[in-house]
Amino acid sequence: MAAVRQWDGFSTIEGDVRAMVDDPRWPGLPAQAKAQAVAARMLVTADGGRWLFGTHARWYRQDPVDGRWHLSAPPLDQALRSSAHVVRHTSPLAADLVPLGPDFSYEEGSTQGFIGPDVPADIVEKVRVLVLSRRARHEDFPLTTEPLSRLFAGDVASTVAAVWGTLMWTAYAPAFDGNEVLLSMFGEFLGRALPGDEFVRWVSRVSLLDLAGLYAERIRAGEPKAGLRLAAVMANTADAVFADDRFRPRAAALLAMLQPALRRRDLDHAAAHQGDEAVRQAWLDRCPPLLTRAVVGDTSPGEYFRHSMYDLVQALGYIAKRRHDPRVTAAALLAADLAALSPKSAARVYPWLDPEMRHVVHTVLADPRHTLRDQWPDDGELPPSLHPPDIGSAAALLGTAYATGLAWCDLAGVESPASGFATAAATARRLTHHLIFANESGLNQ
Template identity: 70%
Template sequence: MARVHQWDGFAAIEGDMRAMVADPRWAQLSGPAKAQAVAARTVVTPDGGRWLFGAHARWYRQDPADGRWHLSPPPADQNLRAAAHVVQHTAMLVPSLVPDGPDFAFEGGSTQGFVGPDVPRDITERVRAILGSRRLPSPEDFPIKGAPFTSIFAGDVPSTVAAVWGTLMWCAYAPAFDGNEVLLSMFGEFLGRALPGDEWVRWLRPVGLGDLVALYAERIRADRPKAGLRLAALMANTADAILDDDRFRPRAEALVAMLEPALRRPDLDHAAARQGDPAVRRAWLDRCPPHLARAVVPETAPGEHFAHSVYDLIEALGYLSRRRSDPRAVAVALLAADVAALAPKAAPRLYPWLDPELRHLLHATLTDRGHPLRRFWPVDGDLPPALHPPDRGTAATLLGTAYATGLAWCRLCEVAVPPHGFVTASATVSRLTHQRDDRYPLTTLESS
C-alpha cells in the first residue's frame, strides 16, 4: 500500500517561494508586486502564529503586538505543520522582508566549529605557504598599531602576520579551534601570550572588518601605498586559500570580492583612507556583491546577526525533534544558560530580536528557577543526556552555532567574551574530545 504523505504547509510554501524567486521573471517585478506575492503565501498555524518565507531564504514570524516580523525557524512538530494553512496577509510588507533574488542564491556554508573535523591539510599548507612566502618584513615597515592585534602578537611581529591571522578569524563562522589545530600552531612563534582556552579548545575572538581595514589604511596614510597593497593581497590570498573549507567559505568569498577591485586599481581606496578607516570600511562593504550580503551581516546589523545565529542554533538542534523535544524551545534554554552565567542583566537587550514565543521562553527560563526548560542546561561541564548529539558532525555543529550565538549576543550587548568559552559550547566539547581528530603533533601555542 502506498504511503500517504502528510501535508506540510511550511515545506509547500518554501518550495513555492524558491521556485518563484528562481524564475527569471521575478527580477522584472516591481517591489510592491513582489511584496504582494510573498504576503499571499502567509502560513498560519493553529496556535495563531503567522509566518512568512522571505528575504535570505529564511522564515519570519509576526509579533501580534506590534506587527513586526522576526527571523524565526518554523515549528518542527509535524502535526502543527500539517495543520498549517495559507492566507493572504493584507498589510504592506517592509522591503527588508521581500526577497530580491540574489539573497536566495546565498550558500550559507558550514556552521560547525573547528573542534572535531580538522582544517584539511591542503588548506593548512596553503596558509603556511602564504605566511612564509617571503622573508618577514621589518615591523618598522609594517607596524601593528592597534587592537586587537597588539594584544595577540609580540612587539616585533609585522602586520603581514596580523593580516593573515585577521583574515582567518574574520572568515571563520565560529572561531573555536581544537587546541591542537596546526592552522593555529604555525603562529606560535609570533604570539605575545597564550591564546584563550586550554589544550582542548582555543576560544578565539572574531576580528572585525574594521580591524583588517586599519592595517591596510594606515599604510596608505603613511605614504606607503605599496605596503598597503601587499597587506590587501595577503588578505585576499589567505581568503582564497581557505575557500574549500565551508566553515570559512561564505565570508572568504565576500572578502575576496571586496578586495579584488582595490588590487586591480591600487589607488581605489586612497581618497577614502584619507577620510579615515570608517570610510574605507564603508567602501569595502559597498563592494560586497548582493548574493553575499548575508555574509557581512555581522558587520552591518549586529541585532539581525544575533537573530540569524539563533536561527542557526535552532537548526543545529533539529535532531531533538526525533526525541519529541522542541528545538526552538531548547535553543532558548541554552541561550538562557549562557546569559545567566555571564550577563543576566543583558537579557532585555536581546528580547527585541526574538519572536514573541522565544522572547517569552527566554524571560521565563531566566527568571524561574524551577522552569522545566532548565533541565536542558549543562551540568558539571557536560550536556544532559537528552541533549547528547547523535554523531560527531552534529556535535561540531552544535558547538559552532552555540559559540557563534554567544559571540553575537555579546557583541550586541557589548559584553566581554569569556576566555574559557560559553557554558553551552564548553559543555559540547565533552561530546567531541573522546573522538579527537589529531592529524598533526601537538605544538604549543604559548610564546617562548
C-alpha cells in the first residue's frame, strides 16, 4: 500500500504560483488581477505566521504589527509546513510583492565562497590573459578613483583595476582561498596586502559606482577611446568568468549594461559629464527585468541584506535534520557577528528583519546567558551542532555568512573586519578540516 504523502502548504503554493506566472497569459493580465491571484494564495501557519510566495520567486512573511511584508526564507519544520492553510488576503498587495514574470526566470547562481571549490583553471587562465594583455601606460589610464586607487600601487593602470573590480563586483561573496591563483596574479600590482591570512583573504566588494567611475573619468578627461577600452575590459572579464555560477548572475547583468555602450560609443557621454552616479544610473536603467536581482546590492542595501539572510537560512538547511530551526540559527549567527563587531548596528538592521528573526536577534544580544548563544562560534570554531556535513555545504555557509556580513555592514555604514566576521571565519576554519580530510583520503572535489 502506497504511503500517504503529507500535505506541505509551502511546496503546494509555490508550485501553484510558479505555474500561474509561467502561463503565457500572465504578463498580459491587469495588475489588479495579478495581485488578487497572489493574495488568494496566502498561507497561515500554526504559529500565526502569514506567508506569500511573490516576486523574485521567494517567500515573504507579514509583520503582524505594521502589516509590512518582509523577504523571509520559509520554515523547514515539517509540522509547521503541514499546518499551513490557505486564506485569502483581503488588503491590497503592494506592487513590489506581485511577480512580473521575468523575475521568476532569474538564475540564482551559487552562494559558495571561493574556498574549497577553486575557480576552474580555464577561467583563471582567461583572466590571466586579460591582465597581461591589458597592461597599459599609467599616463594613458591613470588610476585616480577611490577606493580602487588605495588598493593598487601608484603606477598601476586603471585597466588592471578594471579587471579586479569586475571580479569583485561579480563575485557572490569575495572570500577567497589565500592561495587562489585568481588573486595571486594581482600580487605585483597591489599596493598593500589583502586582508586575511595565508588561508583566507577577506576581500571587500567593489560597487557598480566604482566601476562606473573608472569609465566616466576617462570620458570627462577627453579620452573617450580610453573609456571605451575600460568598458571593454570589464565586459571581457565578465565574459571570462561567466561559466562559474558564483560569478554568472552579476556577470550577465554587467554584460547587459555594458554592451549597448560598446555598440554605441557615445551612449554614456552625457551622463559621464554629469558625474559617476549618473553613469551608474544609466547602466542600471539598461539592466533587463530578468536580472534586477543581480544588481539589488547597488539599488537597495536593505533589500540586499534581506536576500543575503534568505540565502544564509537556505545554506543552513542541513541543520533541520538535527532538529534545529535554520531561521532561528541564522538570526543567532547574525547576532554573533553584530556582537563581535558593532552591537549598536543592530538598530539599523532590525527594520529589515521579519518579526520572528528580529525578536531572536534582539533577545540573544540582550541576554548574555541566552541558550542560543550556544550556537555562536567559540574560540574561532563552529559548535559541533552546526558543522557542515561536506565541502559543498561548508562553502555555501561560508559564502552566505560573508555576503550577509558585508550586506549589514553596508547597511549600517560599518567597515568590514580585516579578519573576517565571526561566523564566516569559523566556517572557513571548519572548511579547512574538510579539505585536509579530502586530500588525505585522496578524494576529489
